[in-house]
Amino acid sequence: xxxxxxxxxxxxxxxxxxxxxxxxxxxxxxxxxxxxxxxxxxxxxxxxxxxxxxxxxxxxxxxxxxxxxxxxxxxxxxxxxxxxxxxxxxxxxxxxxxxxxxxxxxxxxxxxxxxxxxxxxxxxxxxxxxxxxxxxxxxxxxxxxxxxxxxxxxxxxxxxxxxxxxxxxxxxxxxxxxxxxxxxxxxxxxxxxxxxxxxxxxxxxxxxxxxxxxxxxxxxxxxxxxxxxxxxxxxxxxxxxxxxxxxxxxxxxxxxxxxxxxxxxxxxxxxxxxxxxxxxxxxxxxxxxxxxxxxxxxxxxxxxxxxxxxxxxxxxxxxxxxxxxxxxxxxxxxxxxxxxxxxxxxxxxxxxxxxxxxxxxxxxxxxxxxxx
Amino acid sequence: xxxxxxxxxxxxxxxxxxxxxxxxxxxxxxxxxxxxxxxxxxxxxxxxxxxxxxxxxxxxxxxxxxxxxxxxxxxxxxxxxxxxxxxxxxxxxxxxxxxxxxxxxxxxxxxxxxxxxxxxxxxxxxxxxxxxxxxxxxxxxxxxxxxxxxxxxxxxxxxxxxxxxxxxxxxxxxxxxxxxxxxxxxxxxxxxxxxxxxxxxxxxxxxxxxxxxxxxxxxxxxxxxxxxxxxxxxxxxxxxxxxxxxxxxxxxxxxxxxxxxxxxxxxxxxxxxxxxxxxxxxxxxxxxxxxxxxxxxxxxxxxxxxxxxxxxxxxxxxxxxxxxxxxxxxxxxxxxxxxxxxxxxxxxxxxxxxxxxxxxxxxxxxxxxxxxxxxxxxxxxxx
Numbered sequence: 022x023x024x025x026x027x028x029x030x031x032x033x034x035x036x037x038x039x040x041x042x043x044x045x046x047x048x049x050x051x052x053x054x055x056x057x058x059x060x061x062x063x064x065x066x067x068x069x070x071x072x073x074x075x076x077x078x079x080x081x082x083x084x085x086x087x088x089x090x091x092x093x094x095x096x097x098x099x100x101x102x103x104x105x106x107x108x109x110x111x112x113x114x115x116x117x118x119x120x121x122x123x124x125x126x127x128x129x130x131x132x133x134x135x136x137x138x139x140x141x142x143x144x145x146x147x148x149x150x151x152x153x154x155x156x157x158x159x160x161x162x163x164x165x166x167x168x169x170x171x172x173x174x175x176x177x178x179x180x181x182x183x184x185x186x187x188x189x190x191x192x193x194x195x196x197x198x199x200x201x202x203x204x205x206x207x208x209x210x211x212x213x214x215x216x217x218x219x220x221x222x223x224x225x226x227x228x229x230x231x232x233x234x235x236x237x238x239x240x241x242x243x244x245x246x247x248x249x250x251x252x253x254x255x256x257x258x259x260x261x262x263x264x265x266x267x268x269x270x271x272x273x274x275x276x277x278x279x280x281x282x283x284x285x286x287x288x289x290x291x292x293x294x295x296x297x298x299x300x301x302x303x304x305x306x307x308x309x310x311x312x313x314x315x316x317x318x319x320x321x322x323x324x325x326x327x328x329x330x331x332x333x334x335x336x337x338x339x340x341x342x343x344x345x346x347x348x349x350x351x352x353x354x355x356x357x358x359x360x361x362x363x364x365x366x367x368x369x370x371x372x373x374x375x376x377x378x379x380x381x382x383x384x385x386x387x388x389x390x391x392x393x
Numbered sequence: 394x395x396x397x398x399x400x401x402x403x404x405x406x407x408x409x410x411x412x413x414x415x416x417x418x419x420x421x422x423x424x425x426x427x428x429x430x431x432x433x434x435x436x437x438x439x440x441x442x443x444x445x446x447x448x449x450x451x452x453x454x455x456x457x458x459x460x461x462x463x464x465x466x467x468x469x470x471x472x473x474x475x476x477x478x479x480x481x482x483x484x485x486x487x488x489x490x491x492x493x494x495x496x497x498x499x500x501x502x503x504x505x506x507x508x509x510x511x512x513x514x515x516x517x518x519x520x521x522x523x524x525x526x527x528x529x530x531x532x533x534x535x536x537x538x539x540x541x542x543x544x545x546x547x548x549x550x551x552x553x554x555x556x557x558x559x560x561x562x563x564x565x566x567x568x569x570x571x572x573x574x575x576x577x578x579x580x581x582x583x584x585x586x587x588x589x590x591x592x593x594x595x596x597x598x599x600x601x602x603x604x605x606x607x608x609x610x611x612x613x614x615x616x617x618x619x620x621x622x623x624x625x626x627x628x629x630x631x632x633x634x635x636x637x638x639x640x641x642x643x644x645x646x647x648x649x650x651x652x653x654x655x656x657x658x659x660x661x662x663x664x665x666x667x668x669x670x671x672x673x674x675x676x677x678x679x680x681x682x683x684x685x686x687x688x689x690x691x692x693x694x695x696x697x698x699x700x701x702x703x704x705x706x707x708x709x710x711x712x713x714x715x716x717x718x719x720x721x722x723x724x725x726x727x728x729x730x731x732x733x734x735x736x737x738x739x740x741x742x743x744x745x746x747x748x749x750x751x752x753x754x755x756x757x758x759x760x761x762x763x764x765x766x767x768x769x770x771x772x773x774x775x776x
Contacts, residue, residue: 323602392638393737 023374023381026333027218028166028196028308028365034220037264045257052254053245066254069263073214074229076270077198078205083212085227086249087259091195091215092117093239094228097250098191098211099125099160101236106155107131111143111172112350113165115193117213119346122160130157140301141168141310141351145177152181156188163212164196167347167363169300169308171201178208189234195226199269200307202277210234216262219269220367225258269368276368281306283366283375290379295386299348299357307367312353312360313386316393321385322362330381333363394483397472398443398454399549403465403559419463419562425624426457437543438501444472459555460621462588463562468539470551475505475542480512481519483550488520488538493530496520498540505542512540558588563623566590569702570670572661573597573619573628575611575730578676578705580619580722581713585704586674587623594668595619595628598657600637603737608730617776618722625776629668631660632770636763637737643757646739650684651746652755653737655696659764662697664771673697678705678713683742692751 024032044065050058052066070087071080088094095117099108103125110122112134126132135148143161152159159181163174178190191211197203198212199219205212211234216225230236230249242251269276284306288298291311299310313321318334325332344358353361364378402419416436423434423441432446432454443454451469458467473483488494496513507515516538521527541549569591571583583593597612609630616628633656640652661673677685694701705713717723 317603319605320602323605327602393641 023330023378025364025366025370025374025378026331027367027370028363029333030217030223031220031367032369033222034261034265034268037220037268038222038261040264041257041261044260049256052256053243062256066256066259069259072263073227073266076266077194077203077212078229081232082207083205083229083231084247085229086246087254088226088228088250089224089255090226091115091193091213091218092226094213094215094226095160095191095193096121097228097236097239098189098213099158101239101249102189102191102211102234103130103158105130106157107133107153108158108160109133109135109148109151109156110160111135111137111148111162113137113141113143113168113170113347114160114162115166115195116346118160118162118191118193137165137170137347137351139351139353140170140299140304141165141347142170142301143172143177145173145180148177149180149184152184152188154185156181156185158189158191160191160193162196163192163194164201164305164308165347166196166308167345167361168310168351169196169304171197171303171305174209175203175206178206182208189236196305196308199266199273200277200305202274205229205231207231211236216258216265220265221262222258225255225262227262272368277306280366280368280370283370283372284309286372287364287375287379290376290383292383292386295383295390297357297360299351299353299361307365309364309366311362311364312357313362313382314356314360314390316360316386316389318359318361321360321382321389324385324389325381328381328385330378332378332382333365334361394474394479394486395444395472396446396448396451397470397549398446398451398458399468399470399551400441400443400458400557401465401467402440402463403557404463404561415463415562415565418564419461422461422463422562422564422624423458426461426621427454430454430457442472442549455555459557461562462558462560462590462622464557465559466554466557468551468554470539470549473548473550475502475546475548477507477512477515480540480548480550481516483548484516484520484538484540485523487550487552488524489527489536489552490524491526492535493528493533494520494536494538495529495531495534496538496540498542500542502542502544512542516540558622560588561590563587563590564592566592567672568592568594568668568670569672569674570661570665570668571595571674572657572676573612573616574676575608575615575726575728576676577710577717577723577726578678578681578713580615580676580726581716581720582674582676582702582704583619584622584716584720584722586702587619591672591674591702593619593623593625593674594665594670595625596661596664597628597630598633598660599630600634601632603634603637605730611725611728611730613774613776614725615722618720618725620776622720627773627775629664630770630772630774631664631767633657633660633767636767639758639763641737644754645750647741647743648746648751648754649737649739650742651689651692651751652758654684654689654693655751655755656760656764656767658693658697658701659760660767662699663764663768665699670699672700672702674702674704676705676713677703678708678710681710683744686744688745688747692746692748695748 050062052063099121122132133151174192195215198214212229217223471483496517498509498512573579
């Protein structure tokens with residue numbers, strides 16, 4: 022099986038899992054327990070917390086609040102961060118932010134959605150025009166999870182803070198962490214990450230918080246995570262997250278260049294008569310969104326899977342909700358909406374797989390174009 | 394004194410010489426419904442008793458039995474001795490302690506020394522003595538206490554009847570093949586025929602890869618809900634993908650659905666023959682969609698010899714939805730997955746296709762080979 026659906030999830034990093042499992046077996050205590058074993062588990066957690074932050078930020082300035090997933094981190098940011106006044110986000114957000122904003126609106130907050138361009142990137146000017154002195158919270162996805170468009174969150178955060186220094190700036194970094202080389206700047210207050218997008222386990226995420234940024238808790242109980250996220254910590258998942266991230270960041274820049282070349286190769290191998298490109302030229306190297314001309318993406322996806330290639334589609338297709346909300350917001354053609362396929366790479370993807378994948382895609386698209 | 398669930402049956406008493414056969418099937422169906430709960434099922438004259446089950450499970454047993462076709466009503470009660478002291482001991486335990494009441498006695502054992510009225514009066518009197526807040530009201534009582542004097546010195550006491558599913562025991566009217574889609578109608582059609590005693594096999598057509606496995610899984614979920622009533626534990630699936638592709642490629646677009654349905658009926662008839670089914674059952678309702686017109690049904694019937702039962706033919710959508718909600722399939726039916734009919738749906742399907750035109754279009758296809766090929770994709774999935 023050639024696996025090119027890494028934006029959905031990644032295969033587990035076996036080495037990281039083995040290390041984490043060994044430590045967890047030896048130190049299974051509740052990190053809140055007040056004997057030495059508990060303290061040892063607590064220490065492991067704190068080391069992991071610092072490590073996970075330090076890859077993209079100064080661990081003295083940011084801290085990680087561990088959550089059960091990226092979605093929870095996004096929800097924690099939105100509901101814990103948004104205050105009075107208005108909240109601004111983009112039409113290109115992952116559902117975890119988008120749907121949370123819709124709930125905010127139900128609760129009486131004025132929410133504003135900035136438009137996106139045809140490649141999924143944010144229209145920065147339109148976005149900034151929505152931010153004003155009453156804006157309490159802003160959320161901008163770092164890498165669009167459907168097109169791979171990268172938003173310059175550092176510049177956006179700076180511009181937002183210039184207009185309203187008290188506004189909290191959040192970014193969903195689930196598709197960026199462990200893939201793009203960058204550091205969090207001080208304008209970014211909150212940043213969501215997820216373990217299973219870089220070889221970690223499902224069920225582990227984190228919200229990175231700039232120290233000093235005031236956030237209200239979202240889950241209440243025993244007061245873990247500094248009172249920000251009650252619930253016994255997922256120690257195994259967090260340790261595994263630490264080691265998986267360590268592996269990814271060790272070769273991040275080198276992988277970035279290599280995967281970028283593979284993405285370009287993939288684009289050149291796909292038959293332009295059969296496939297159109299949705300992703301922007303300068304998008305994340307790890308994600309390439311294309312569409313099959315005259316075909317339904319999800320049909321092609323199933324055919325390809327049965328032939329040994331796993332790729333994604335824009336969103337789960339159903340008769341009730343036939344198209345991706347994000348791509349509709351990007352105003353791509355209806356042919357592209359129907360035919361979208363999301364090819365996403367991992368640091369392990371090699372050229373042989375890319376060539377084989379392109380060949381399978383071209384063959385299947387041609388075969389099915391003659392059937393329907 | 395022992396807690397029991399009393400089961401009364403519906404139409405079986407009409408069945409004359411076949412009665413013992415009907416009762417045997419009925420008992421088997423009850424046993425199947427009670428699978429997983431330790432119990433004993435006994436038949437006494439005119440009813441069944443579930444006895445010797447673990448404490449506290451009587452309501453679950455009653456619920457399960459109520460869904461079995463052929464059940465007229467159920468009651469949770471006590472099996473007690475029939476002497477007056479034992480009767481009163483039982484009645485005291487289940488009777489209300491305040492409000493109005495009435496005791497109704499049925500004397501199955503005619504040699505009992507007291508008449509029904511005398512027994513009711515005696516028990517009512519004793520209850521009034523025990524519970525001062527109780528009062529008798531023989532016309533519009535708030536509570537009822539039933540006493541049923543059996544033979545062998547036993548009696549049943551209970552307070553309520555709950556209506557059962559009615560109908561006839563599944564399996565006593567032969568076996569049919571239900572064409573089940575992921576929609577609202579076909580499970581309801583299956584439920585209605587099972588109620589008339591038809592045992593059901595199920596056949597689902599899919600168009601993978603144009604439809605996804607989620608759509609198939611949805612059908613299995615529906616079949617699982619239905620199986621509670623029908624006892625059927627498996628679904629056959631057949632792919633009509635290639636048939637749809639061929640029709641799409643070679644035939645008039647407006648006949649897509651009409652032609653596909655003819656193929657489905659042909660395939661269904663062969664599957665039915667294999668499974669020993671004597672009829673096909675569909676969820677069609679006259680005029681509901683383009684293919685469910687009189688002409689559409691005529692065109693489908695034309696390719697099979699088996700009778701096609703369409704229990705919903707005269708129902709409108711609201712009635713079908715109400716039934717789907719009642720049997721618990723509605724929520725699953727409306728989950729958003731495409732069933733195979735929508736994949737190659739033409740913009741303007743023919744509503745009144747002429748048989749001669751259909752047959753002419755069909756000559757463009759190798760019908761027999763396509764049917765045979767489709768049958769090679771048959772899979773049986775246990776639920």
